[in-house]
Amino acid sequence: MSPVVTRPRHRSSAADDRPTDLAELCRRAADFLDDHDGQDSATFLRARFDAGLAWVGYPEGCGGWGLPLAWQSEVDRIFEEAGSPSNRPEVNDIGLGMAAPTILTFGTDEQKRRFLRPLWTGEEIWCQLFSEPGAGSDLANVSTRASRDGDEWRVTGQKVWTSRAHNAQFAILLARTDADVPKHQGMTYFLCDMTDPGIDVRPLRQITGEAEFNEVFLTDVRIPDSRRLGAVGDGWKIATATLANERVHIGGQGAARETGMIGVVAATWRRCPDRRAPDLHDRLMELWVDAEVSRLSGMRLQQKSTHGRPGPEGAAMKLSFARTNQRLTGLELEILGEDGLRYSDWTLVRPEEVELTGRDAGYRYLRAKGNSIEGGTSEVLRNIISERVLGLPSEPRVDKVSPWKELAK
Numbered sequence: 587m588s589p590v591v592t593r594p595r596h597r598s599s600a601a602d603d604r605p606t607d608l609a610e611l612c613r614r615a616a617d618f619l620d621d622h623d624g625q626d627s628a629t630f631l632r633a634r635f636d637a638g639l640a641w642v643g644y645p646e647g648c649g650g651w652g653l654p655l656a657w658q659s660e661v662d663r664i665f666e667e668a669g670s671p672s673n674r675p676e677v678n679d680i681g682l683g684m685a686a687p688t689i690l691t692f693g694t695d696e697q698k699r700r701f702l703r704p705l706w707t708g709e710e711i712w713c714q715l716f717s718e719p720g721a722g723s724d725l726a727n728v729s730t731r732a733s734r735d736g737d738e739w740r741v742t743g744q745k746v747w748t749s750r751a752h753n754a755q756f757a758i759l760l761a762r763t764d765a766d767v768p769k770h771q772g773m774t775y776f777l778c779d780m781t782d783p784g785i786d787v788r789p790l791r792q793i794t795g796e797a798e799f800n801e802v803f804l805t806d807v808r809i810p811d812s813r814r815l816g817a818v819g820d821g822w823k824i825a826t827a828t829l830a831n832e833r834v835h836i837g838g839q840g841a842a843r844e845t846g847m848i849g850v851v852a853a854t855w856r857r858c859p860d861r862r863a864p865d866l867h868d869r870l871m872e873l874w875v876d877a878e879v880s881r882l883s884g885m886r887l888q889q890k891s892t893h894g895r896p897g898p899e900g901a902a903m904k905l906s907f908a909r910t911n912q913r914l915t916g917l918e919l920e921i922l923g924e925d926g927l928r929y930s931d932w933t934l935v936r937p938e939e940v941e942l943t944g945r946d947a948g949y950r951y952l953r954a955k956g957n958s959i960e961g962g963t964s965e966v967l968r969n970i971i972s973e974r975v976l977g978l979p980s981e982p983r984v985d986k987v988s989p990w991k992e993l994a995k
Contacts, residue, residue, distance in 0.1 A: 628707065628709065639661055642657050648698055678750075682706070683831060683832060687831045688815070713756075714757065714758050714832075715757045715758065715759040715760065717745060717747045717748075718746060722963075730742070734763075734811075737810060739763075748787075748802050759776040760773055767819075767990065768988060778807065778809055782808065787800050788803070832961045843878065847911050861923060904961050908957035915947070918950065919951050925947075927948065929949065
């Protein structure tokens with residue numbers, strides 16, 4: 587970037603300084619680039635947040651102006667084309683896609699001031715402490731306990747399949763605070779400092795050979811009550827909002843046409859004319875249509891989503907994403923034949939990000955198996971769609987009304 591130029595800068599967050607239309611917002615972004623040219627990454631990103639050009643749909647003081655969410659992509663495009671510093675969303679996807687909208691919706695003003703800015707700038711990485719060895723698909727059955735001790739909570743338990751835990755500074759944590767009520771009523775949501783004593787993070791090696799995930803042991807971890815998100819006992823309500831955001835983040839990313847896995851498989855098809863067959867061609871065309879429908883539906887879903895409260899449509903998007911991705915990676919192996927059996931590297935590493943399209947076909951095929959588990963299993967998502975979208979009756983379940991301590995573990 588060129589040396590710093592001196593010009594007047596916009597006020598960061600005054601009510602009468604709010605952009606009135608998209609054109610003015612774009613001019614504001616262009617002026618900001620001129621005003622802050624040459625700054626180091628951290629300073630630049632903090633200033634962008636303060637100027638309301640981070641999350642333009644968020645309220646003033648929270649990185650935005652309360653503007654239409656659809657305008658965000660245009661602002662991002664302006665900054666990307668200018669080569670401005672990035673907050674590395676691929677490394678802090680859990681923070682940006684899950685923690686931020688949840689804190690915005692349920693957090694206190696002090697929690698928003700403390701966490702949203704360093705989260706957006708990438709100075710603080712987040713992970714998610716939800717799943718447990720005995721409560722994976724049935725998240726409401728978590729057994730990690732949080733007991734009140736004055737102005738603190740003492741947390742003990744085990745979490746599993748935790749992405750980013752080995753390099754995260756904070757975590758969103760779901761713990762049980764009352765065992766005498768039904769399981770959905772006895773949980774509370776916390777913001778946990780991953781550097782506190784009593785937290786032990788261990789790698790989990792998966793089928794790809796990598797340790798992308800972790801298991802986390804918590805032993806008498808002390809969390810100040812000021813880092814409780816929402817009311818005591820409201821954990822399930824807040825967790826479902828977090829998961830809805832995760833599903834939109836996973837399945838509703840409106841990328842350009844023929845990107846992602848469909849782009850990889852289409853490119854493989856074009857460069858392997860000797861391996862084409864009519865049945866493979868029919869399957870590729872069917873999946874191309876599925877991918878395009880999912881892409882457009884994802885764009886629509888993101889535009890409709892309100893601040894932190896997306897609807898159950900996110901379950902359908904995430905389900906479609908998992909199904910299409912797994913079928914595409916299987917089709918790619920069939921097109922490649924024996925070449926698809928090669929696997930480049932089985933070394934145990936702890937990657938910062940998942941590069942599904944940047945690896946070989948064998949890796950993609952194996953890694954895609956996790957798509958139907960992460961972000962809610964496909965079986966659970968089908969139940970959500972049937973009950974909350976289609977209005978079908980749910981199955982009778984005793985575990986919804988009995989005290990959690992009486993349930994079989």
